[in-house]
Amino acid sequence: MATSPSAGVLSVILVASCLATCFGQIGTPEVVNRPPAHLEDLRDASRPQLEELFASGAAGGSIRIPSTEQPGELLKGAGLPTLVVCGPACPIPTQVARIVWGGKVFYSDPETKRTTLESILLLVGTAIQAEVYNTNETVTALRGDGKPSVVLDYSISGLPVISKVIDEIRMINPITQLWLGESYLVLGATKILLAYFALEFPTLVEEKFDHIVIGGGASGTGLAFSLAENGHKVCLYERGDLRSKPKNFEGQTIEGFGLGLYNPHMSQVVKTKEKIRTHVANVLSGGTALSAGIQIEERDEYFRFLEREYGVHFDEELINKAFNWVKERTNDPMGQDAMYSDAFRQALTMVGFAPDLGTQRKAEMGSINPFSLFKYDGDKLSPDRERRASDVLLKGDLSANGGALTVRYRQTVLKIEFEETADGVPKAACVVFGDSPDELMPVDSIANERGTEREPRDTERVMNSFKKLCVNPGGEIWLSAGSIYTPVLLMKSGVGPKAVVDKVVAKNGGKAVKYIEELGKNIHDRNFVPLVVFFDKDLPEPGLPATYASYSGLQRVGDNCQADQGEMLDLSAVSKDSCTYINQEEVKGADSLWGLLWSTRLFFPPEFRSLPEVDFLVEVMISCNNDSSLLCAPLSPLIECIKKGAGFFAFVPVVQSRGEVTVNEDGGPIVSGGYYTDHGGHDLYTAVEALKRSLRIVGSGMFDDMMQKRSPLSCPAQVLNGLLDLFLIAARRLPLPSTYALTPQSPQEPFYQFVQSTRDKVLNSSSSSSSTSSSAAEAEWQGEGSPVFQWLREKAQLASELPPLPARVRDLACQHHIPLAGPWCNGDAQPKDKAQMEHAKQFAIFPPLPVDLFDDKALATFAKAHGTSIWHWTGSAPMGTVVDSQFRVKGIDGLNICDASVFPQMSRMNVQADYMMAGRYAAMMRQQEGGDAEHPD
Ligand SMILES: Cc1cc2nc3c(=O)[nH]c(=O)nc-3n(C[C@H](O)[C@H](O)[C@H](O)COP(=O)(O)OP(=O)(O)OC[C@H]3O[C@@H](n4cnc5c(N)ncnc54)[C@H](O)[C@@H]3O)c2cc1C
Incomplete structure (x- = not known):
């Protein structure tokens, strides 16, 4: 407290x-x-x-x-x-x-x-x-x-x-x-x-509102503001704090967006059934307060696809107005780093992401410099100039039409209450809310599904002093709590699949309001496949300015892609047997990779990511990130290495696998991403194709003078050996003479003691579960007997090996201008895929790659082992089935959903510009329906 x-x-x-x-x-x-x-x-x-x-x-x-x-x-x-x-x-x-x-x-x-x-x-x-x-x-x-x-x-x-x-x-x-x-x-x-x-x-708040919006995230902030601007009295509930609270300072900044992910005051860990660690926001602005800030708009064709496929209707004119409204308030083109961004852009073109379209906000075929929530004045990127969804609250005169907006932050809506209308249709009338807990604990889908009892800590107890706030007659309630919490809240309120609602009601009382079998079933997320390379120490530019998608690529691949296919594929026909999309993005510099790696733990296979041994390693690294004392000095080479990383990320634009979000009888969320489970195998095929492009980018020749080559002293080997040493110290043994030893000489040394005490702390907290640690449902600490230890040992060995000889010979040949049958170093304008992949083997890449890069099965295993959620959760309450084209929940009066949940198929690149647009768009539609003369532009 x-x-x-x-x-x-x-x-x-x-x-x-x-x-x-x-x-x-x-x-x-x-x-x-x-x-x-x-x-x-x-x-x-x-x-x-x-x-x-x-x-x-x-x-x-x-x-x-x-x-x-x-x-x-x-x-x-x-x-x-x-x-x-x-x-x-x-x-x-x-x-x-x-x-x-x-x-x-x-x-x-x-x-x-x-x-x-x-x-x-x-x-x-x-x-x-x-x-x-x-x-x-x-x-x-x-x-x-x-x-x-x-x-x-x-x-x-x-x-x-x-x-x-x-x-x-x-x-x-x-x-x-x-x-x-x-x-x-x-x-x-x-x-x-x-x-x-x-x-x-517990009391009824006497004041009533025309609209209650639940969730102040990407969609909810714009929605609430625009409804108020239309002249309504609006109350917005956000369970998290204001973005400016000091404890939130390390949220989304250009210095490192991943850092906010292990701050429970901003973000909540959600462990999926696949043991992937994803995150949902817990702060005003929602995911945009945690995100990499990449803003890309979908094109009209995407919305036409949704219309065709799901029988819904979009007003293109309104969509474009809404997009412009968001754009004016929140973003600029992503800044660039002359040396590196240009190399990445050229590499993209060399591997087929052409044409280079320059600065673009629309998802276009080719490579683009997308927009960003980071402010850019054309000169330098600044850590202090980030923007978020709640920036839309700053502009405009709410009182012009007699409207007003109240934002209640740190208030969690626990339930929606309904009344019955004369014709028997339930009508959303009130919300029951309480003070948010000080700190949100991770959601553990596996433990929730098993029904594992866990005593809530004081910090997470939702206060019992519940209150109720109702809407005026004719008023409306909007759910904007995101694709995971919107269905969860509905299910806890008596709306959802019969089996789920009945068991919640049987345990907690209340009554079933409306059975909607489709709720929660269509949720999907992306699994992004990471490839990290490391800048050489002789960097021409000091300080590694951070970039997030200074360039992005979208491309069609497949043997059956037709030249005359037009700009947009029919998304319903996308498959590995016909023609599909792949894309590429980059991040580098400052703490961009640091926070992301430790919060997702993506370098470990999913089944290891929440084991106590990994909790321990993460805890040590996080504690040492900002430690300027000598205590963590032995870890500084590891830390420096990770800060020298550049991540090339590939993900599946048109995800076909589907997961599920549901609740147990206590309302505990159970989330599954269903990654790579689509029947046609499209998603895994696409991930492998996209991974190959990432490898080809590394091997394109554009990074030859910039990135570390593979050696026993390169960063992947240092990081893996360093983690192994930590393990050995934690097992109360002095380190073995590994390639990179942390070498404390005696158990009395402060570093040795620090490592030991961190291990003890993790073990003590594993039953109570902190934001970084695993849950009681996970396995016990096994130390050196743990599969994590074995895995680290194997990978450290792999990373410490020299590159295979043929590739080294070719590389030498390049350096000495000896003409060999390879186009990668002789300026050939059409480098072959294979040559680029071969050349990539020279580089120090993390996580360590499979030995045979030409074995698609091995690449698929790599994609599954290191892929992680890209936090694009979408589609749990889709338009067409759960809501109609006006965002109204079918079969319930006065209840709407407006957030990522309603998109039946996620957009092809980064999603948040679309979800921010949705909030404005929904309010504009309401305004139009109301017959008002003008809707706000
Ligand atoms: C780390 C990270 C990086 C990302 N990077 C990008 C990127 O670069 N580009 C991009 O396009 N997308 C990115 N995304 C995705 C994007 O941020 C989300 O898709 C988007 O924010 C979803 O919008 P939403 O309105 O559906 O939900 P959210 O933005 O998550 O908003 C939901 C809000 O509801 C609140 N809430 C939930 N339950 C309750 C309740 N019961 N009572 C009151 N309030 C509640 C939450 O605290 C939250 O603020 C990223 C996301 C994350 C987490």
């Missing part, structure tokens, strides 16, 4: 004031200096602020401490959380307030009309009693300012210290029913303030 006081929080409730603080500009600041509304608003309050608030409050309104009408009511969890500031002596640690206030049973005696606190549930077996009464007396034990308070007097409890405690409680926000309490220890005439605490009771 956060306890650091900070000023100015109490007045920050609604988005307008938040934006004024967080973004620096806003059209019409809406609210300042209103009292705090929720526990969350008190979290960072300082002692003087609490003091002032308490003085301003009073008992009154609809007090919910049980009266005679509500005997024995269970106030479940009320008062559980929030900031507690200790009194001057601070004899009771802050956490005690949680215990004292967590879960109480009151009893009101109908005869005497006296209310007592009968017990506090968390202290199992110990009944703590208190007398509960209202007072406005100037009692010395109390504050004594004559204001009415509710008092809990524990003197009847008979317990030594507790009987000397008195709690005095006042209401500080009658609309949201927020109470603030002071706890005193009364010792004769002396009164010591022990703690402040807050209570928030």
Whole structure:
């Protein structure tokens, strides 16, 4: 629980004031200096602020401490959380307030009309009693300012210290029913303030909205803003924090987008059934706060394909207007690095990604310099100039049409409530929400499916002080929680496949609202295949400026591709037997690869990625990333190596495999990507073809003077041997003389001890599961007996070998201009595929490649072993089946979905520009439907 006081929080409730603080500009600041509304608003309050608030409050309104009408009511969890500031002596640690206030049973005696606190549930077996009464007396034990308070007097409890405690409680926000309490220890005439605490009771928030949007991500922010701009009163719920909170600082920056992925305040790990580690956002702006920022728009033909194939309708004019709206607010062309980006662009052209189309936002055949969320002034890329989806909130005048937008951050929507209309159709009416937990734990699909019980940690407990917010008559609720959480939330609300809904209802009560068998079934993601090469130490440009897709390629491949096929293939006919698409992207520099490698763990096969041994290796590397002390000095060669990497990534543009998202009876998500499971084998074929292009790019000759050649001292060998050494130290043995030894001389050395203690930390946390560590469902630590150790040993050996002789001879021949039958070094304009692949064998590549690059089966094994989620989850509530062309959930009134879920087939390249567009587009459609004269451009 956060306890650091900070000023100015109490007045920050609604988005307008938040934006004024967080973004620096806003059209019409809406609210300042209103009292705090929720526990969350008190979290960072300082002692003087609490003091002032308490003085301003009073008992009154609809007090919910049980009266005679509500005997024995269970106030479940009320008062559980929030900031507690200790009194001057601070004899009771802050956490005690949680215990004292967590879960109480009151009893009101109908005869005497006296209310007592009968017990506090968390202290199992110990009944703590208190007398509960209202007072406005100037009692010395109390504050004594004559204001009415509710008092809990524990003197009847008979317990030594507790009987000397008195709690005095006042209401500080009658609309949201927020109470603030002071706890005193009364010792004769002396009164010591022990703690402040807050209570928030389950209640209906009286204020109503025209639209409630759940999820402030790529689609949700633009949607909420545009609905408000249309003149509606809109409330947007985001479970995560504002993007500007200090603890989020290392989110998406040009210095390293992957870093945000192991920050639980921004991102949540989702382990799929295939043991792939993917991530979903937990911060305002959604995935765009974590992403590589690559913005590519789909072309009209893609939307026509969706129309043809799924019987839906798109308004092309509106789509283009919506695309332009997003573009103007969020992006510039991706910056470039003269030496490297140009080489990559030329290499792309040499392996067939032609023509070079220059700067482009549309997905085009050939190679393009795409747009990006990173701001680029044509000179230098700056780490501080990133943009995100919530930037769309910054422009425009919401009040022009009488609209207003409230953003509630750190509030998780737990359920949607429905009412029945006269014709028996359910109508979405309200959302039930609560304060978000401090930290989100990883989703473990395998453990959830097995029903493995895991006691939630305090930090992840969703507070029980639920509230309800409803829409006005005719109002609408929108789900924009992303392709994984949108169906999960629906299933928890009684909507979804019958088998799933029935089991949730049987366990948790409530009722089935609507059976929709297709919900969650069409979800798909991409599996990207990585190839990392390393810059030579003699780089002409210092500092390796980072680039994310400074060039991107899209191309058609296959024996049966027709020259006159036109720009866009019929996506329904794409197959390995006819003609398909492949693509290529690059990232390099700063921490671009660092965060990505450790958060996905892609260099290990999926079955190893969540084993405790890998948790340990990752934990050591992450701890040492920013450690400037000498402690981690032995690891600096590894760290430097990874920072010298450039990743060439290939992925499948038209994914045909399908996964599933569902929930267990407790609502725990179970996610599967279904990677490479399509019947025709298209996806794996495509991944292998794309991998071959990555290899050909490496071997194109464009990187000969730039990238490391393979040797026992090159980076892959150093990294793998270094990880092996860590393993050996962790097993309490001094390192064997490996090629690259970390060589601590004795167990007393600080590095040795650091490694040991990290191992112990990982082992201790494996049952409670932290953001980086595995779950209890995974195997035990096996140390050197672990398959991870064996795997590392094999791969380290492979990486340490010299390149095969024929390739070396050819390379030497090139260097000395000896004419050999190979076009890779003699300037031939049409290099052969095989020659480029052969030449690639010279390079230090990570993860280590199979020995035979011409064996497609071996390449397929490599693709499966090192592929990982590219976070493009799409299609779990597709248009055509689950929602109609207007984003309305079929068979339910007043309920819409607008996010990645609704696209039945994901777009061919990077998806987020399309999903950002969808938010604006949906609001524009509503505006048109409403018959308003103008929709906003
Ligand atoms: C690491 C990473 C890199 C990526 N790189 C790129 C890239 O370079 N280019 C690209 O095109 N795409 C990229 N993507 C993908 C892209 O960001 C996503 O496809 C996109 O953000 C999905 O949009 P969405 O609106 O469906 O969901 P999201 O953007 O994920 O938004 C959903 C929001 O809902 C909130 N939420 C969920 N449940 C609740 C609840 N119950 N109550 C309240 N709020 C809730 C979440 O916190 C989140 O903010 C990347 C994604 C990641 C994670």
